[in-house]
Amino acid sequence: MPSSALTDLPPELLDHITTYLHTASSISNLGRVSKTLYAFVQKDAWATFNRTQFPSVSPVTPPSHKDAAQTLTALSRAWDRRAFMARQVEPHGTITSFPGDNKVETWKRPKGQTIGYTPHLDVYEEVGATWRDRREVLAFSAGAELCVREKTSNGEGEKVNWTTYRPLSALEGKDDITTLHLLRPSPDSKENAPQNLVVGTANGDLQLISLPKGGGKEVIKSYFVTQGVPIRSSSLLHHSDSQSLMVANLGDSRIALYPVNSDTQKTAPLCEFDVHGAPTSGHSKKRQRLWSTNFISPQHLAVGLGPSQEPIHIYSVTPTGIKTEPTRTFGLQERHNNQLDGIVKAPTSSVYPIVPLPPSSASDSFVGGNIFLSGAYDAVIRLHDLRSKRDVEQVFIDPTDDSSIYSLLPRGQEKLVAGTSRHSLLKVFDLRLGAKCYSYLDATQETTGALTHQTHSPETMNWNLFARPTSTNRHRNAESSVYSLSASSPHSPYLYLGLESSVVSLAFTGTMDRHPDPVFFHPWQISKKGKGFVNDYGAREVANLAMYDQTPDMKLLTQKSILDTWRTAKGSGRQPSADGSLVEGLDERWKTEGTEGQWRQSQ
Template sequence: MIDQLPQELLEQILGYLPTASSITNVSQVSQKLYASVRKGENVIFHDFVKRQFPTIDAAPPWQKAAFGLTSRSRAWDRRAFVARECTPPRVEGEQTTPNGRGQTFGFMPVIDSYEVTSTSQSMRREVLAWGAGGRIVARTVQGKSTKWSSFSFPQDDRPENDILDLRLLRPHQNRNERGESMFIRRANRELALLQWTPGENDWVIISTYLVPAETAIDCVDISEDDEPLVAVCNSGSIHLFPLHTSKAKNRAKSVLLLAGPATTKQRKRCAKFLSSSRLAIAPQYLEGRQPAPIEVFDIKATESPSTHIHVSQQLEPNVSSGTHVSGRIGANVLATIDDTTAGEDSELLLSGWSDGVVRMYDLRISHNPIREFSDPVDDGQIFSILPIGQERFLAGSHQNGCLKTFDMRLNGRVYDYTATHSSSQRFFSRGPPKTGRKSGRDINIFLAVTTQRGAPASRPLHLQRGARASTYRGSLYSLTSPSPSSPTIYVGIENHVIQIDFINSDDLQSNRGGMRDLMDDRPILNLSCYERPRTGHESTDPVLLKKQTWQKDLVGTDKGHHNEPGWDERWHMEQLRGSKEKSGSWRLPARPSNRRGSASRPS
């Protein structure tokens, strides 16, 4: 009967099916239905994506988007991911140590990425770039082709030549017809626009942006407009440059002086364009015990160099409630949350603070945070934030190599693979999860990779062994994802960039949805994680450390392990022989101490 329906009505009905595989199954009933689904697949899968993932800014082809988003959602629920290192080809003559010239630590990668999909060819192109000390590394992946490019400044091992900021220009901003463009800031105060051709090392500095020698450069940001603005900020002024100019050397078009002298000695920690006319800046107080609020400036009508601008909003941190102690705290990182439903500039702002709390602000209604996200186990400073639509976000801690996941679900959850389990049971081997999202518990992932002190910066992690090797317990300096619908994120740790793909093990092994296209021959890193206690249950929720491994690695061994129901098959908990207790199980003390860091990391 259904194959007798008009095409328009059939498309409307199929767009309401709960899973992408259901739509495919309907098309296999008969040749007529197959032809009808193929004819209207753009409409059917477009409706499915917009209905099941309304807060994700997805792009066509819609069938690929539907399968990709449903697979990623299931991977998130099952804590399924594959971690590998991004290792560029070795370049002759590159530095041999990451801490040359007497440095005691390596470089801190600044990363950016984006992806676009060609509708006509259904081919995804992903661009990734990061700063490695005084060197730039760029990778372009299109289909099965991967091209690397790199550029080194003279004496790139010296700390004064390090790259502190790196921003890739998006396609609507890029004027390089032969390749890509990026804006960088270096520790030696150089601000520059570079262009290069993927796969070639023909890098060209197109423009530089000059700031007076007596003026400090604390932080920079670039607007997302077609004609981007560069904002260079310090404690007393904001210098605005048009990014695209015909000059090789440029001075600021506008110098906006902040009204009145700063009452407290400070520096500007980070800046973020909220729109083409509003700029948020997070100061860091250098004295006293007062928390530093985020300042929002309206820069639209300030073209005169002598204009003094006032703070239009001051976003206060809430440090008087809960266990957070009032003191000198400030925001380390700012990120906007895309609002795909409104079609306007986002009014939602995420901020990561030095007291370990992530605060969300709605700029329309309050100067105080509308939500706070904290971790009762790890209270390290938040150095990086990555929102994924309005579903969740990730936060990078400054200690223990800890990557935190938070579920924010501003509009509630729409797609839930466990709710459609009965209609697609054959795809799953272990049933719907009994823990995790249902119990409201997010996870912390330890990037506890093995690093070797004094090893060359170009040496891959899987080759870092020896007497001086140890587990990484440092900071996660940067986070980026090519798009809100991408299953991939990139994490910057000291001297290395880690790629994490949220893929189910069974999807990968069966190549369901073409998941093997995301993989290559790079060694896979086995990480560990644990579920954070729920709010109010810190002393009763067990914090169980789980480890990743491939099942084939356990075949023929005497390792006892337990696959957790609802978790990806790679996760297991080791169990001591003859013991019913799972090793790795621990709990927070019933009365946690107020001293910072009292809750230690599980061993």
């Protein structure tokens, strides 16, 4: 079609044509045809590309849809190639310590317990006037201590500030933090406004804490009335235009709903009640307890409990509180061979994490707070729909490992990341709900005219990661659970994991990528001394991890060091071995190690 014919088309038809352009280079080439089409691409085409190719992870209104497309395509490629770098996250540099507003150079790990601390995580990000202007705030617990990192960047460099808070009278074990939430700042907040957090502890304290910035010396605290009952879990319902709400699980069976207001010194619950699960059957008479509470929408609260035949309860949230009787309970019925008529008797189990499925820009009505995921003691992840008569719509099972599911994090409607109860094992599932549209292989074929064959079957899209370094680390327990998972947004390349006595960051980017996403990363370069590599991470070490596909042969892959990877790529005496140690289609750091069982025994 001549360019003049294209420019004569109405915007609606041009936008429809754009939906058939599956690569960023196609959109860019369209903008080179004429000034008219260039204007169309800048105004509309990039937004359409993001919406159609990344319907569940695309940001709604980024400052630049073109820059957002670069981030989304780079991140998708990194996930497909399993290209990431792992680092342990802990306070370093100059740390502001409260109470007292003291400056310390070295962070001291919690001591005094026979087992390590359990980190609880929360993180959010703000995008500034440009796509590169960003502020990320990460908070995690370390026993009784609260650690907060504020990272600001503009694509050229970044600035990191660490703040810690530990009450003077806190005792390890007794006063450990059991739940925390970062409160998002209001749109009119000043740059040096205090960071507000909600923190619950094992001794029954539930507080709103304001950590000062800009020279403040006092930590301001307000209290939620709990009668001293231990805080087991909580969930925060953020409202940008009205008061936020928080629900807390007190003890083994009690639920309390609170308004969140930093101007109130003491806050009583709007309502509270006890949750009683369905009785267990047969010889099992274990005591039931609540394990999790989570808002799956502004109208619905989900509660996970057990052991029970109906371990999921859904409660209606109203303007006056929470209805004390569940509107629905879910059992754990499963389908055989994905056939709807193959229903088996519901098992008795406990449900730990419950998370809502994120909406899609292409199908908001499909989700709408009705669809959610649960993880259970029986190692099964289930997808549920409030509108369906069935208890379970779909199950996600790893045939290679039967660890209980302790944490869940959907990445849009494309992938699901699950943390397990042992081996520091992280599981990645392909949700296959129709949200995965973009493929970097299409872009490769378009730019080179040739394409190396790579199979993406359901089996090879599901994989497991040992989220601890292969080298010995005295601070990391080999049998640790993955207690918590968090990410600031579906399009962020950073994923944070809470392991025993450790927080690990996974940054999804290619090792040898000469043109990484400039919003978050700079190309790796050899240091001036020739002994290592540096980039926007600075000098902090990159861990080497291990993974395997959820397939019967369970062939283990391990990551080489950055330096060894660079030497292999440059051909400086370290070439791929004859046994195929470099894995086609994956990041250059991966090499074949053996079987998962052999490796685990050697550890």
